[in-house]
Amino acid sequence: MKYKRSTWPVFTEIWQLITCILKLKKALNIAPGAVFFKRPTHFFFHRFAFMPNQLTTLPGTASVEEVVQVIERDGGVVIADFLDSALLHKLQGEVENALTESSFGQEDGFVGTSTRRASRLFARTKSIVDVASHPLFVGAARHILQKPVGVWFGEELKPVTPMIQVGMTQAIQVHPGQGKQPLHRDDTVFLWRHPEFGREARLQIMVAVTDFTEANGATRVIPGSHLWDDLRPPKQSESVPAEMRAGSAALFVGSLYHGAGMNDSDAPRTGVTMSFDLGHLRQEENQYLSVPINTLKILPEEVQRWLGWETGETFIGYVEKNGKMTSPYLFLESEDVLGEFGWPKENR
Incomplete structure (x- = not known):
């Protein structure tokens, strides 16, 4: 077959594109079994990206x-x-005590009828403070979530950095x-x-309290799915187990498709999860009712602020006192916090 001379540049560009993709795959050290996925956009073409066939494991000595x-x-x-x-x-001991007080789920779709869950972990465990304060977790959360936004105040454009807060806690x-949880x-x-929305809203952690294996229902994830738009549905065939030893942890953004795997073993698998979220969003778990005041007051100051007792640069979460928009954190120094807000003791 004979091609017109003007057609050859098209084939040249295609060959150059294939060559670039292969070089990029090699440079990123993508496993040979990795596949490509297409992410639809609002343009007239599909954007290609790589989908690794497993989550990368880094040592605990890795940097943020x-x-x-x-x-x-x-x-x-x-x-x-x-x-x-x-x-x-x-x-492990604290979580086991918390789960003993919990019952199995009542529906088999999302919660699971053979799964126990216990939340309110800042009230039930002391170790959750160490999880939240771990330099790699909170450091990554700050880097991913606390990206400044330009806001106009009159004719002056000012950068405003969002807060981070604890969104939820749960032992699972x-x-x-x-069976498998829906992705x-x-x-x-x-x-x-x-x-x-152009940014992440959450960084989640799943700490392996027991070993996580494919057989005992390790969390299944679709690496790379955080880049998908909302038109593409997740498929179990695309997911892989986040296998890890007890004491390890998986960190993932809120846009990553995931779900608990099927436990086909003869023993339960246990994990502890919590999230850091953007501070201007409503907390998934109501921390004001979940953590009693007396417990809250003995927690580290930074943790108190993460639990919602703080105002951001936009004054979200303030409490009015003597005509001033005040951070609720300041009231934790009082012996009678609720009294500072005008709550009569006889009504508590």
Whole structure:
């Protein structure tokens, strides 16, 4: 077949594109079994990106920058030895006590009838403070979530940095016989839209209290799915298990599709999850009712602020006192916090 001379540049460009893709795949050290996925856009073409066939595992000695780099590329990362053995042992005991007070779920679709859940972990455990304060977790959350926004005040454009806050906490124990959870995005709680909103709303952590294996229902994820828009549905065939040893942790953004796997073993698997969210969004778990005042007052100051007792640069969350918009944190110094807000003791 004979081609016109003007056609050859098209074939040249296609060959150059294929060559660039292969070079990029090699440079990113993508596994040979990795596949491509297409993300539809509002333009007249499809954008191609790589979908790794597993989450990358980094050592506990990794830097925040290394952790963030992998999360931004794949949507999540596994941190080996996130907790030391002493802290892991302490967390295991606290979580087991909390789960003992809990019952199995009442529906088999999302919650699971062979799964126990216990929330209010800042009131029930002491180890959750160490999880929240871990430099890799909070450091990555700050980097990913606290990206300044330009806001006009009159004719002056000022950068405003959002706060971060604890959105939810939960111990989850998946028992033998529990089926796969539907794949979902955790930022659905905010009805977050992709890519229209243009930023992440949440950084989630799942700490392995026991070993996470494919057989016992390790969390399944679709690496790279944080780049998808809202038109593409997730498929279980695209998911992979985030396998990790007890004491390790998986960090992933709220836009990553994931879900608990099927427990086909003879023992339960247990994990602890919590989130850092943008501070101007409503908390998924009501921390004001979940953590009693007396418990809250003995927590570290930074944790108190993360639990919602703080105002941001936009004054969200303020309390009026003597005509001033005041941070609620200042009232925690009082012996009678509710009294400072005018609540009579006889009504409590």
